[in-house]
Amino acid sequence: MKKTFKVSFIIFFIVFLLLALNVNANESENSDVFYKDSIKFSDENGKFLLESDLYKFIYKYGLPGIMSKRIINPVIVIAKGHDFVLSNKNIAGSVQISTYEEEKDTQEEGTATDAINETERILSLVKESTVYGEIIEDTNYYQHRGSGLIGTFLKGETVEILRDYSEIWYQVKSGDKVGWVRETALSIPEEPKTNEHRMTKEEIEFFVNHIGLSSDTHYLVWVDIDRQLTHVFLGTKGKWGLIRTMVCATGKNNSPTIRGTYKIQDRGTWFYSHRLGSGAKYWVRFSGDYLFHSIAMDINQNIIDDTLGKRASAGCVRLSLEDSKWFYDYVSQGTTVFIN
Known part of the structure; x- marks a missing residue:
């Protein structure tokens, strides 16, 4: 009885080792093509979900890319405001640990550079809408409309238009000089055309x-x-x-x-x-x-x-x-x- 038990145990142990070696071989073979990052998320605790690796991935490929052929394991993407929740679901529908897999030929350095370039691209889409005018004659400027003399703006000086009062008085700025001037001292250009390029x-x-x-x-x-x-x-x-x-x-x-x-x-x-x-x-x-x-x-x-x-x-x-x-x-x- 004891001898039979020992033989059975040895056979079981050998089979176990063979199976383990086979699994490792498969994982090694797969690792030549893909690498895998696993990130844990929660639907419940309100944690900010854009961790660095996922952040780079989303802004490189966009949300549609998460469902594209670049992903080995299917995932469900739930967009909640600026939170992105990735979750695998089993047959019973319970949420498990989320994973994504990206093709190995995308290197971390390239991804980081792409993220920086994408940031610069988006920031370049937003323009300051500063209004500038020109002083057409030497004129005093005041702390308040018509009172509290501060100094003088010179003819030809470019000033930023900050605000107006009934289009009669204007608060303007040039360097560290800020004050109110009469509209008769200003030349203000026509309005620019509206930028028709919509951001996503x-x-x-x-x-x-x-x-x-x-x-x-x-x-x-x-x-x-x-x-x-x-x-x-x-x-x-x-x-x-x-x-x-x-x-x-x-x-x-x-x-x-x-x-x-x-x-x-x-x-x-x-x-x-x-x-x-x-x-x-x-x-x-x-x-x-x-x-x-x-x-x-x-x-x-x-x-x-x-x-x-x-x-x-x-x-x-x-x-x-x-x-x-x-x-x-x-x-x-x-x-x-x-x-x-």
Whole structure:
């Protein structure tokens, strides 16, 4: 009995070794063609999922590439804002550890370089919409409109137009000199054409996450003056996901929309400005007299100017009726507004 047991054990052990050697041989053969990185994810703990290797892979091949022939094992991709969850599912449907496999001929150095090049490419798509004018005669500039003399701008000097007051006074900047000048001392060019090249959703999200924008709410707003588009995001710093893009109309060159970073303040359903001779519905303030609001209306709430998609306003960010109502309803007080 003991002898039979020993023989059986030896046979079992030899078979086990042969099987193990066969498995190792197969893995070695496969390793000549592919390499494999395993990354653990969770649907439940809210962890930021764009770890470095996956980050490089996504921005090299895009989300469609994850489902392409470059992947050996089929995966399910769930996009949640700026989070990407990769998960294999067994027959019972339970989530297991996620893996992806990339062809071996892609070297880490090449992937890193591609990621850097892709970052530079996306950043180059976003243009600063600075308005410049020229001083046409020597003129004093003031701390306030007409008071608090600071100094003099010289004829021919190029200045940045920061903001206007009724297109009569302009706050301008040249080097470290900042002050208010009369419109009679300025030459302001015509508005440039709207950039018709649309960025993709992935490019837009990458940009706002790359520059590190944060907000006191779960919303974030980016006004792209160059393209006359207002983007609204949902998420948190580093994980913003685009939820709505709206065609807008920002200020003309002689009444520019202020650029910079601001916070959403108060709001209302209607206003009318006798100074401007127009009003609008669903206004939301982001700085002083600068608002998001609907297309322009007369005092009886009849539409008098529905221009969108180009610089056309007195400085506010104009939206369609539908979009202004949505913005009024959803974008909460304290939300960061980035305007460039």
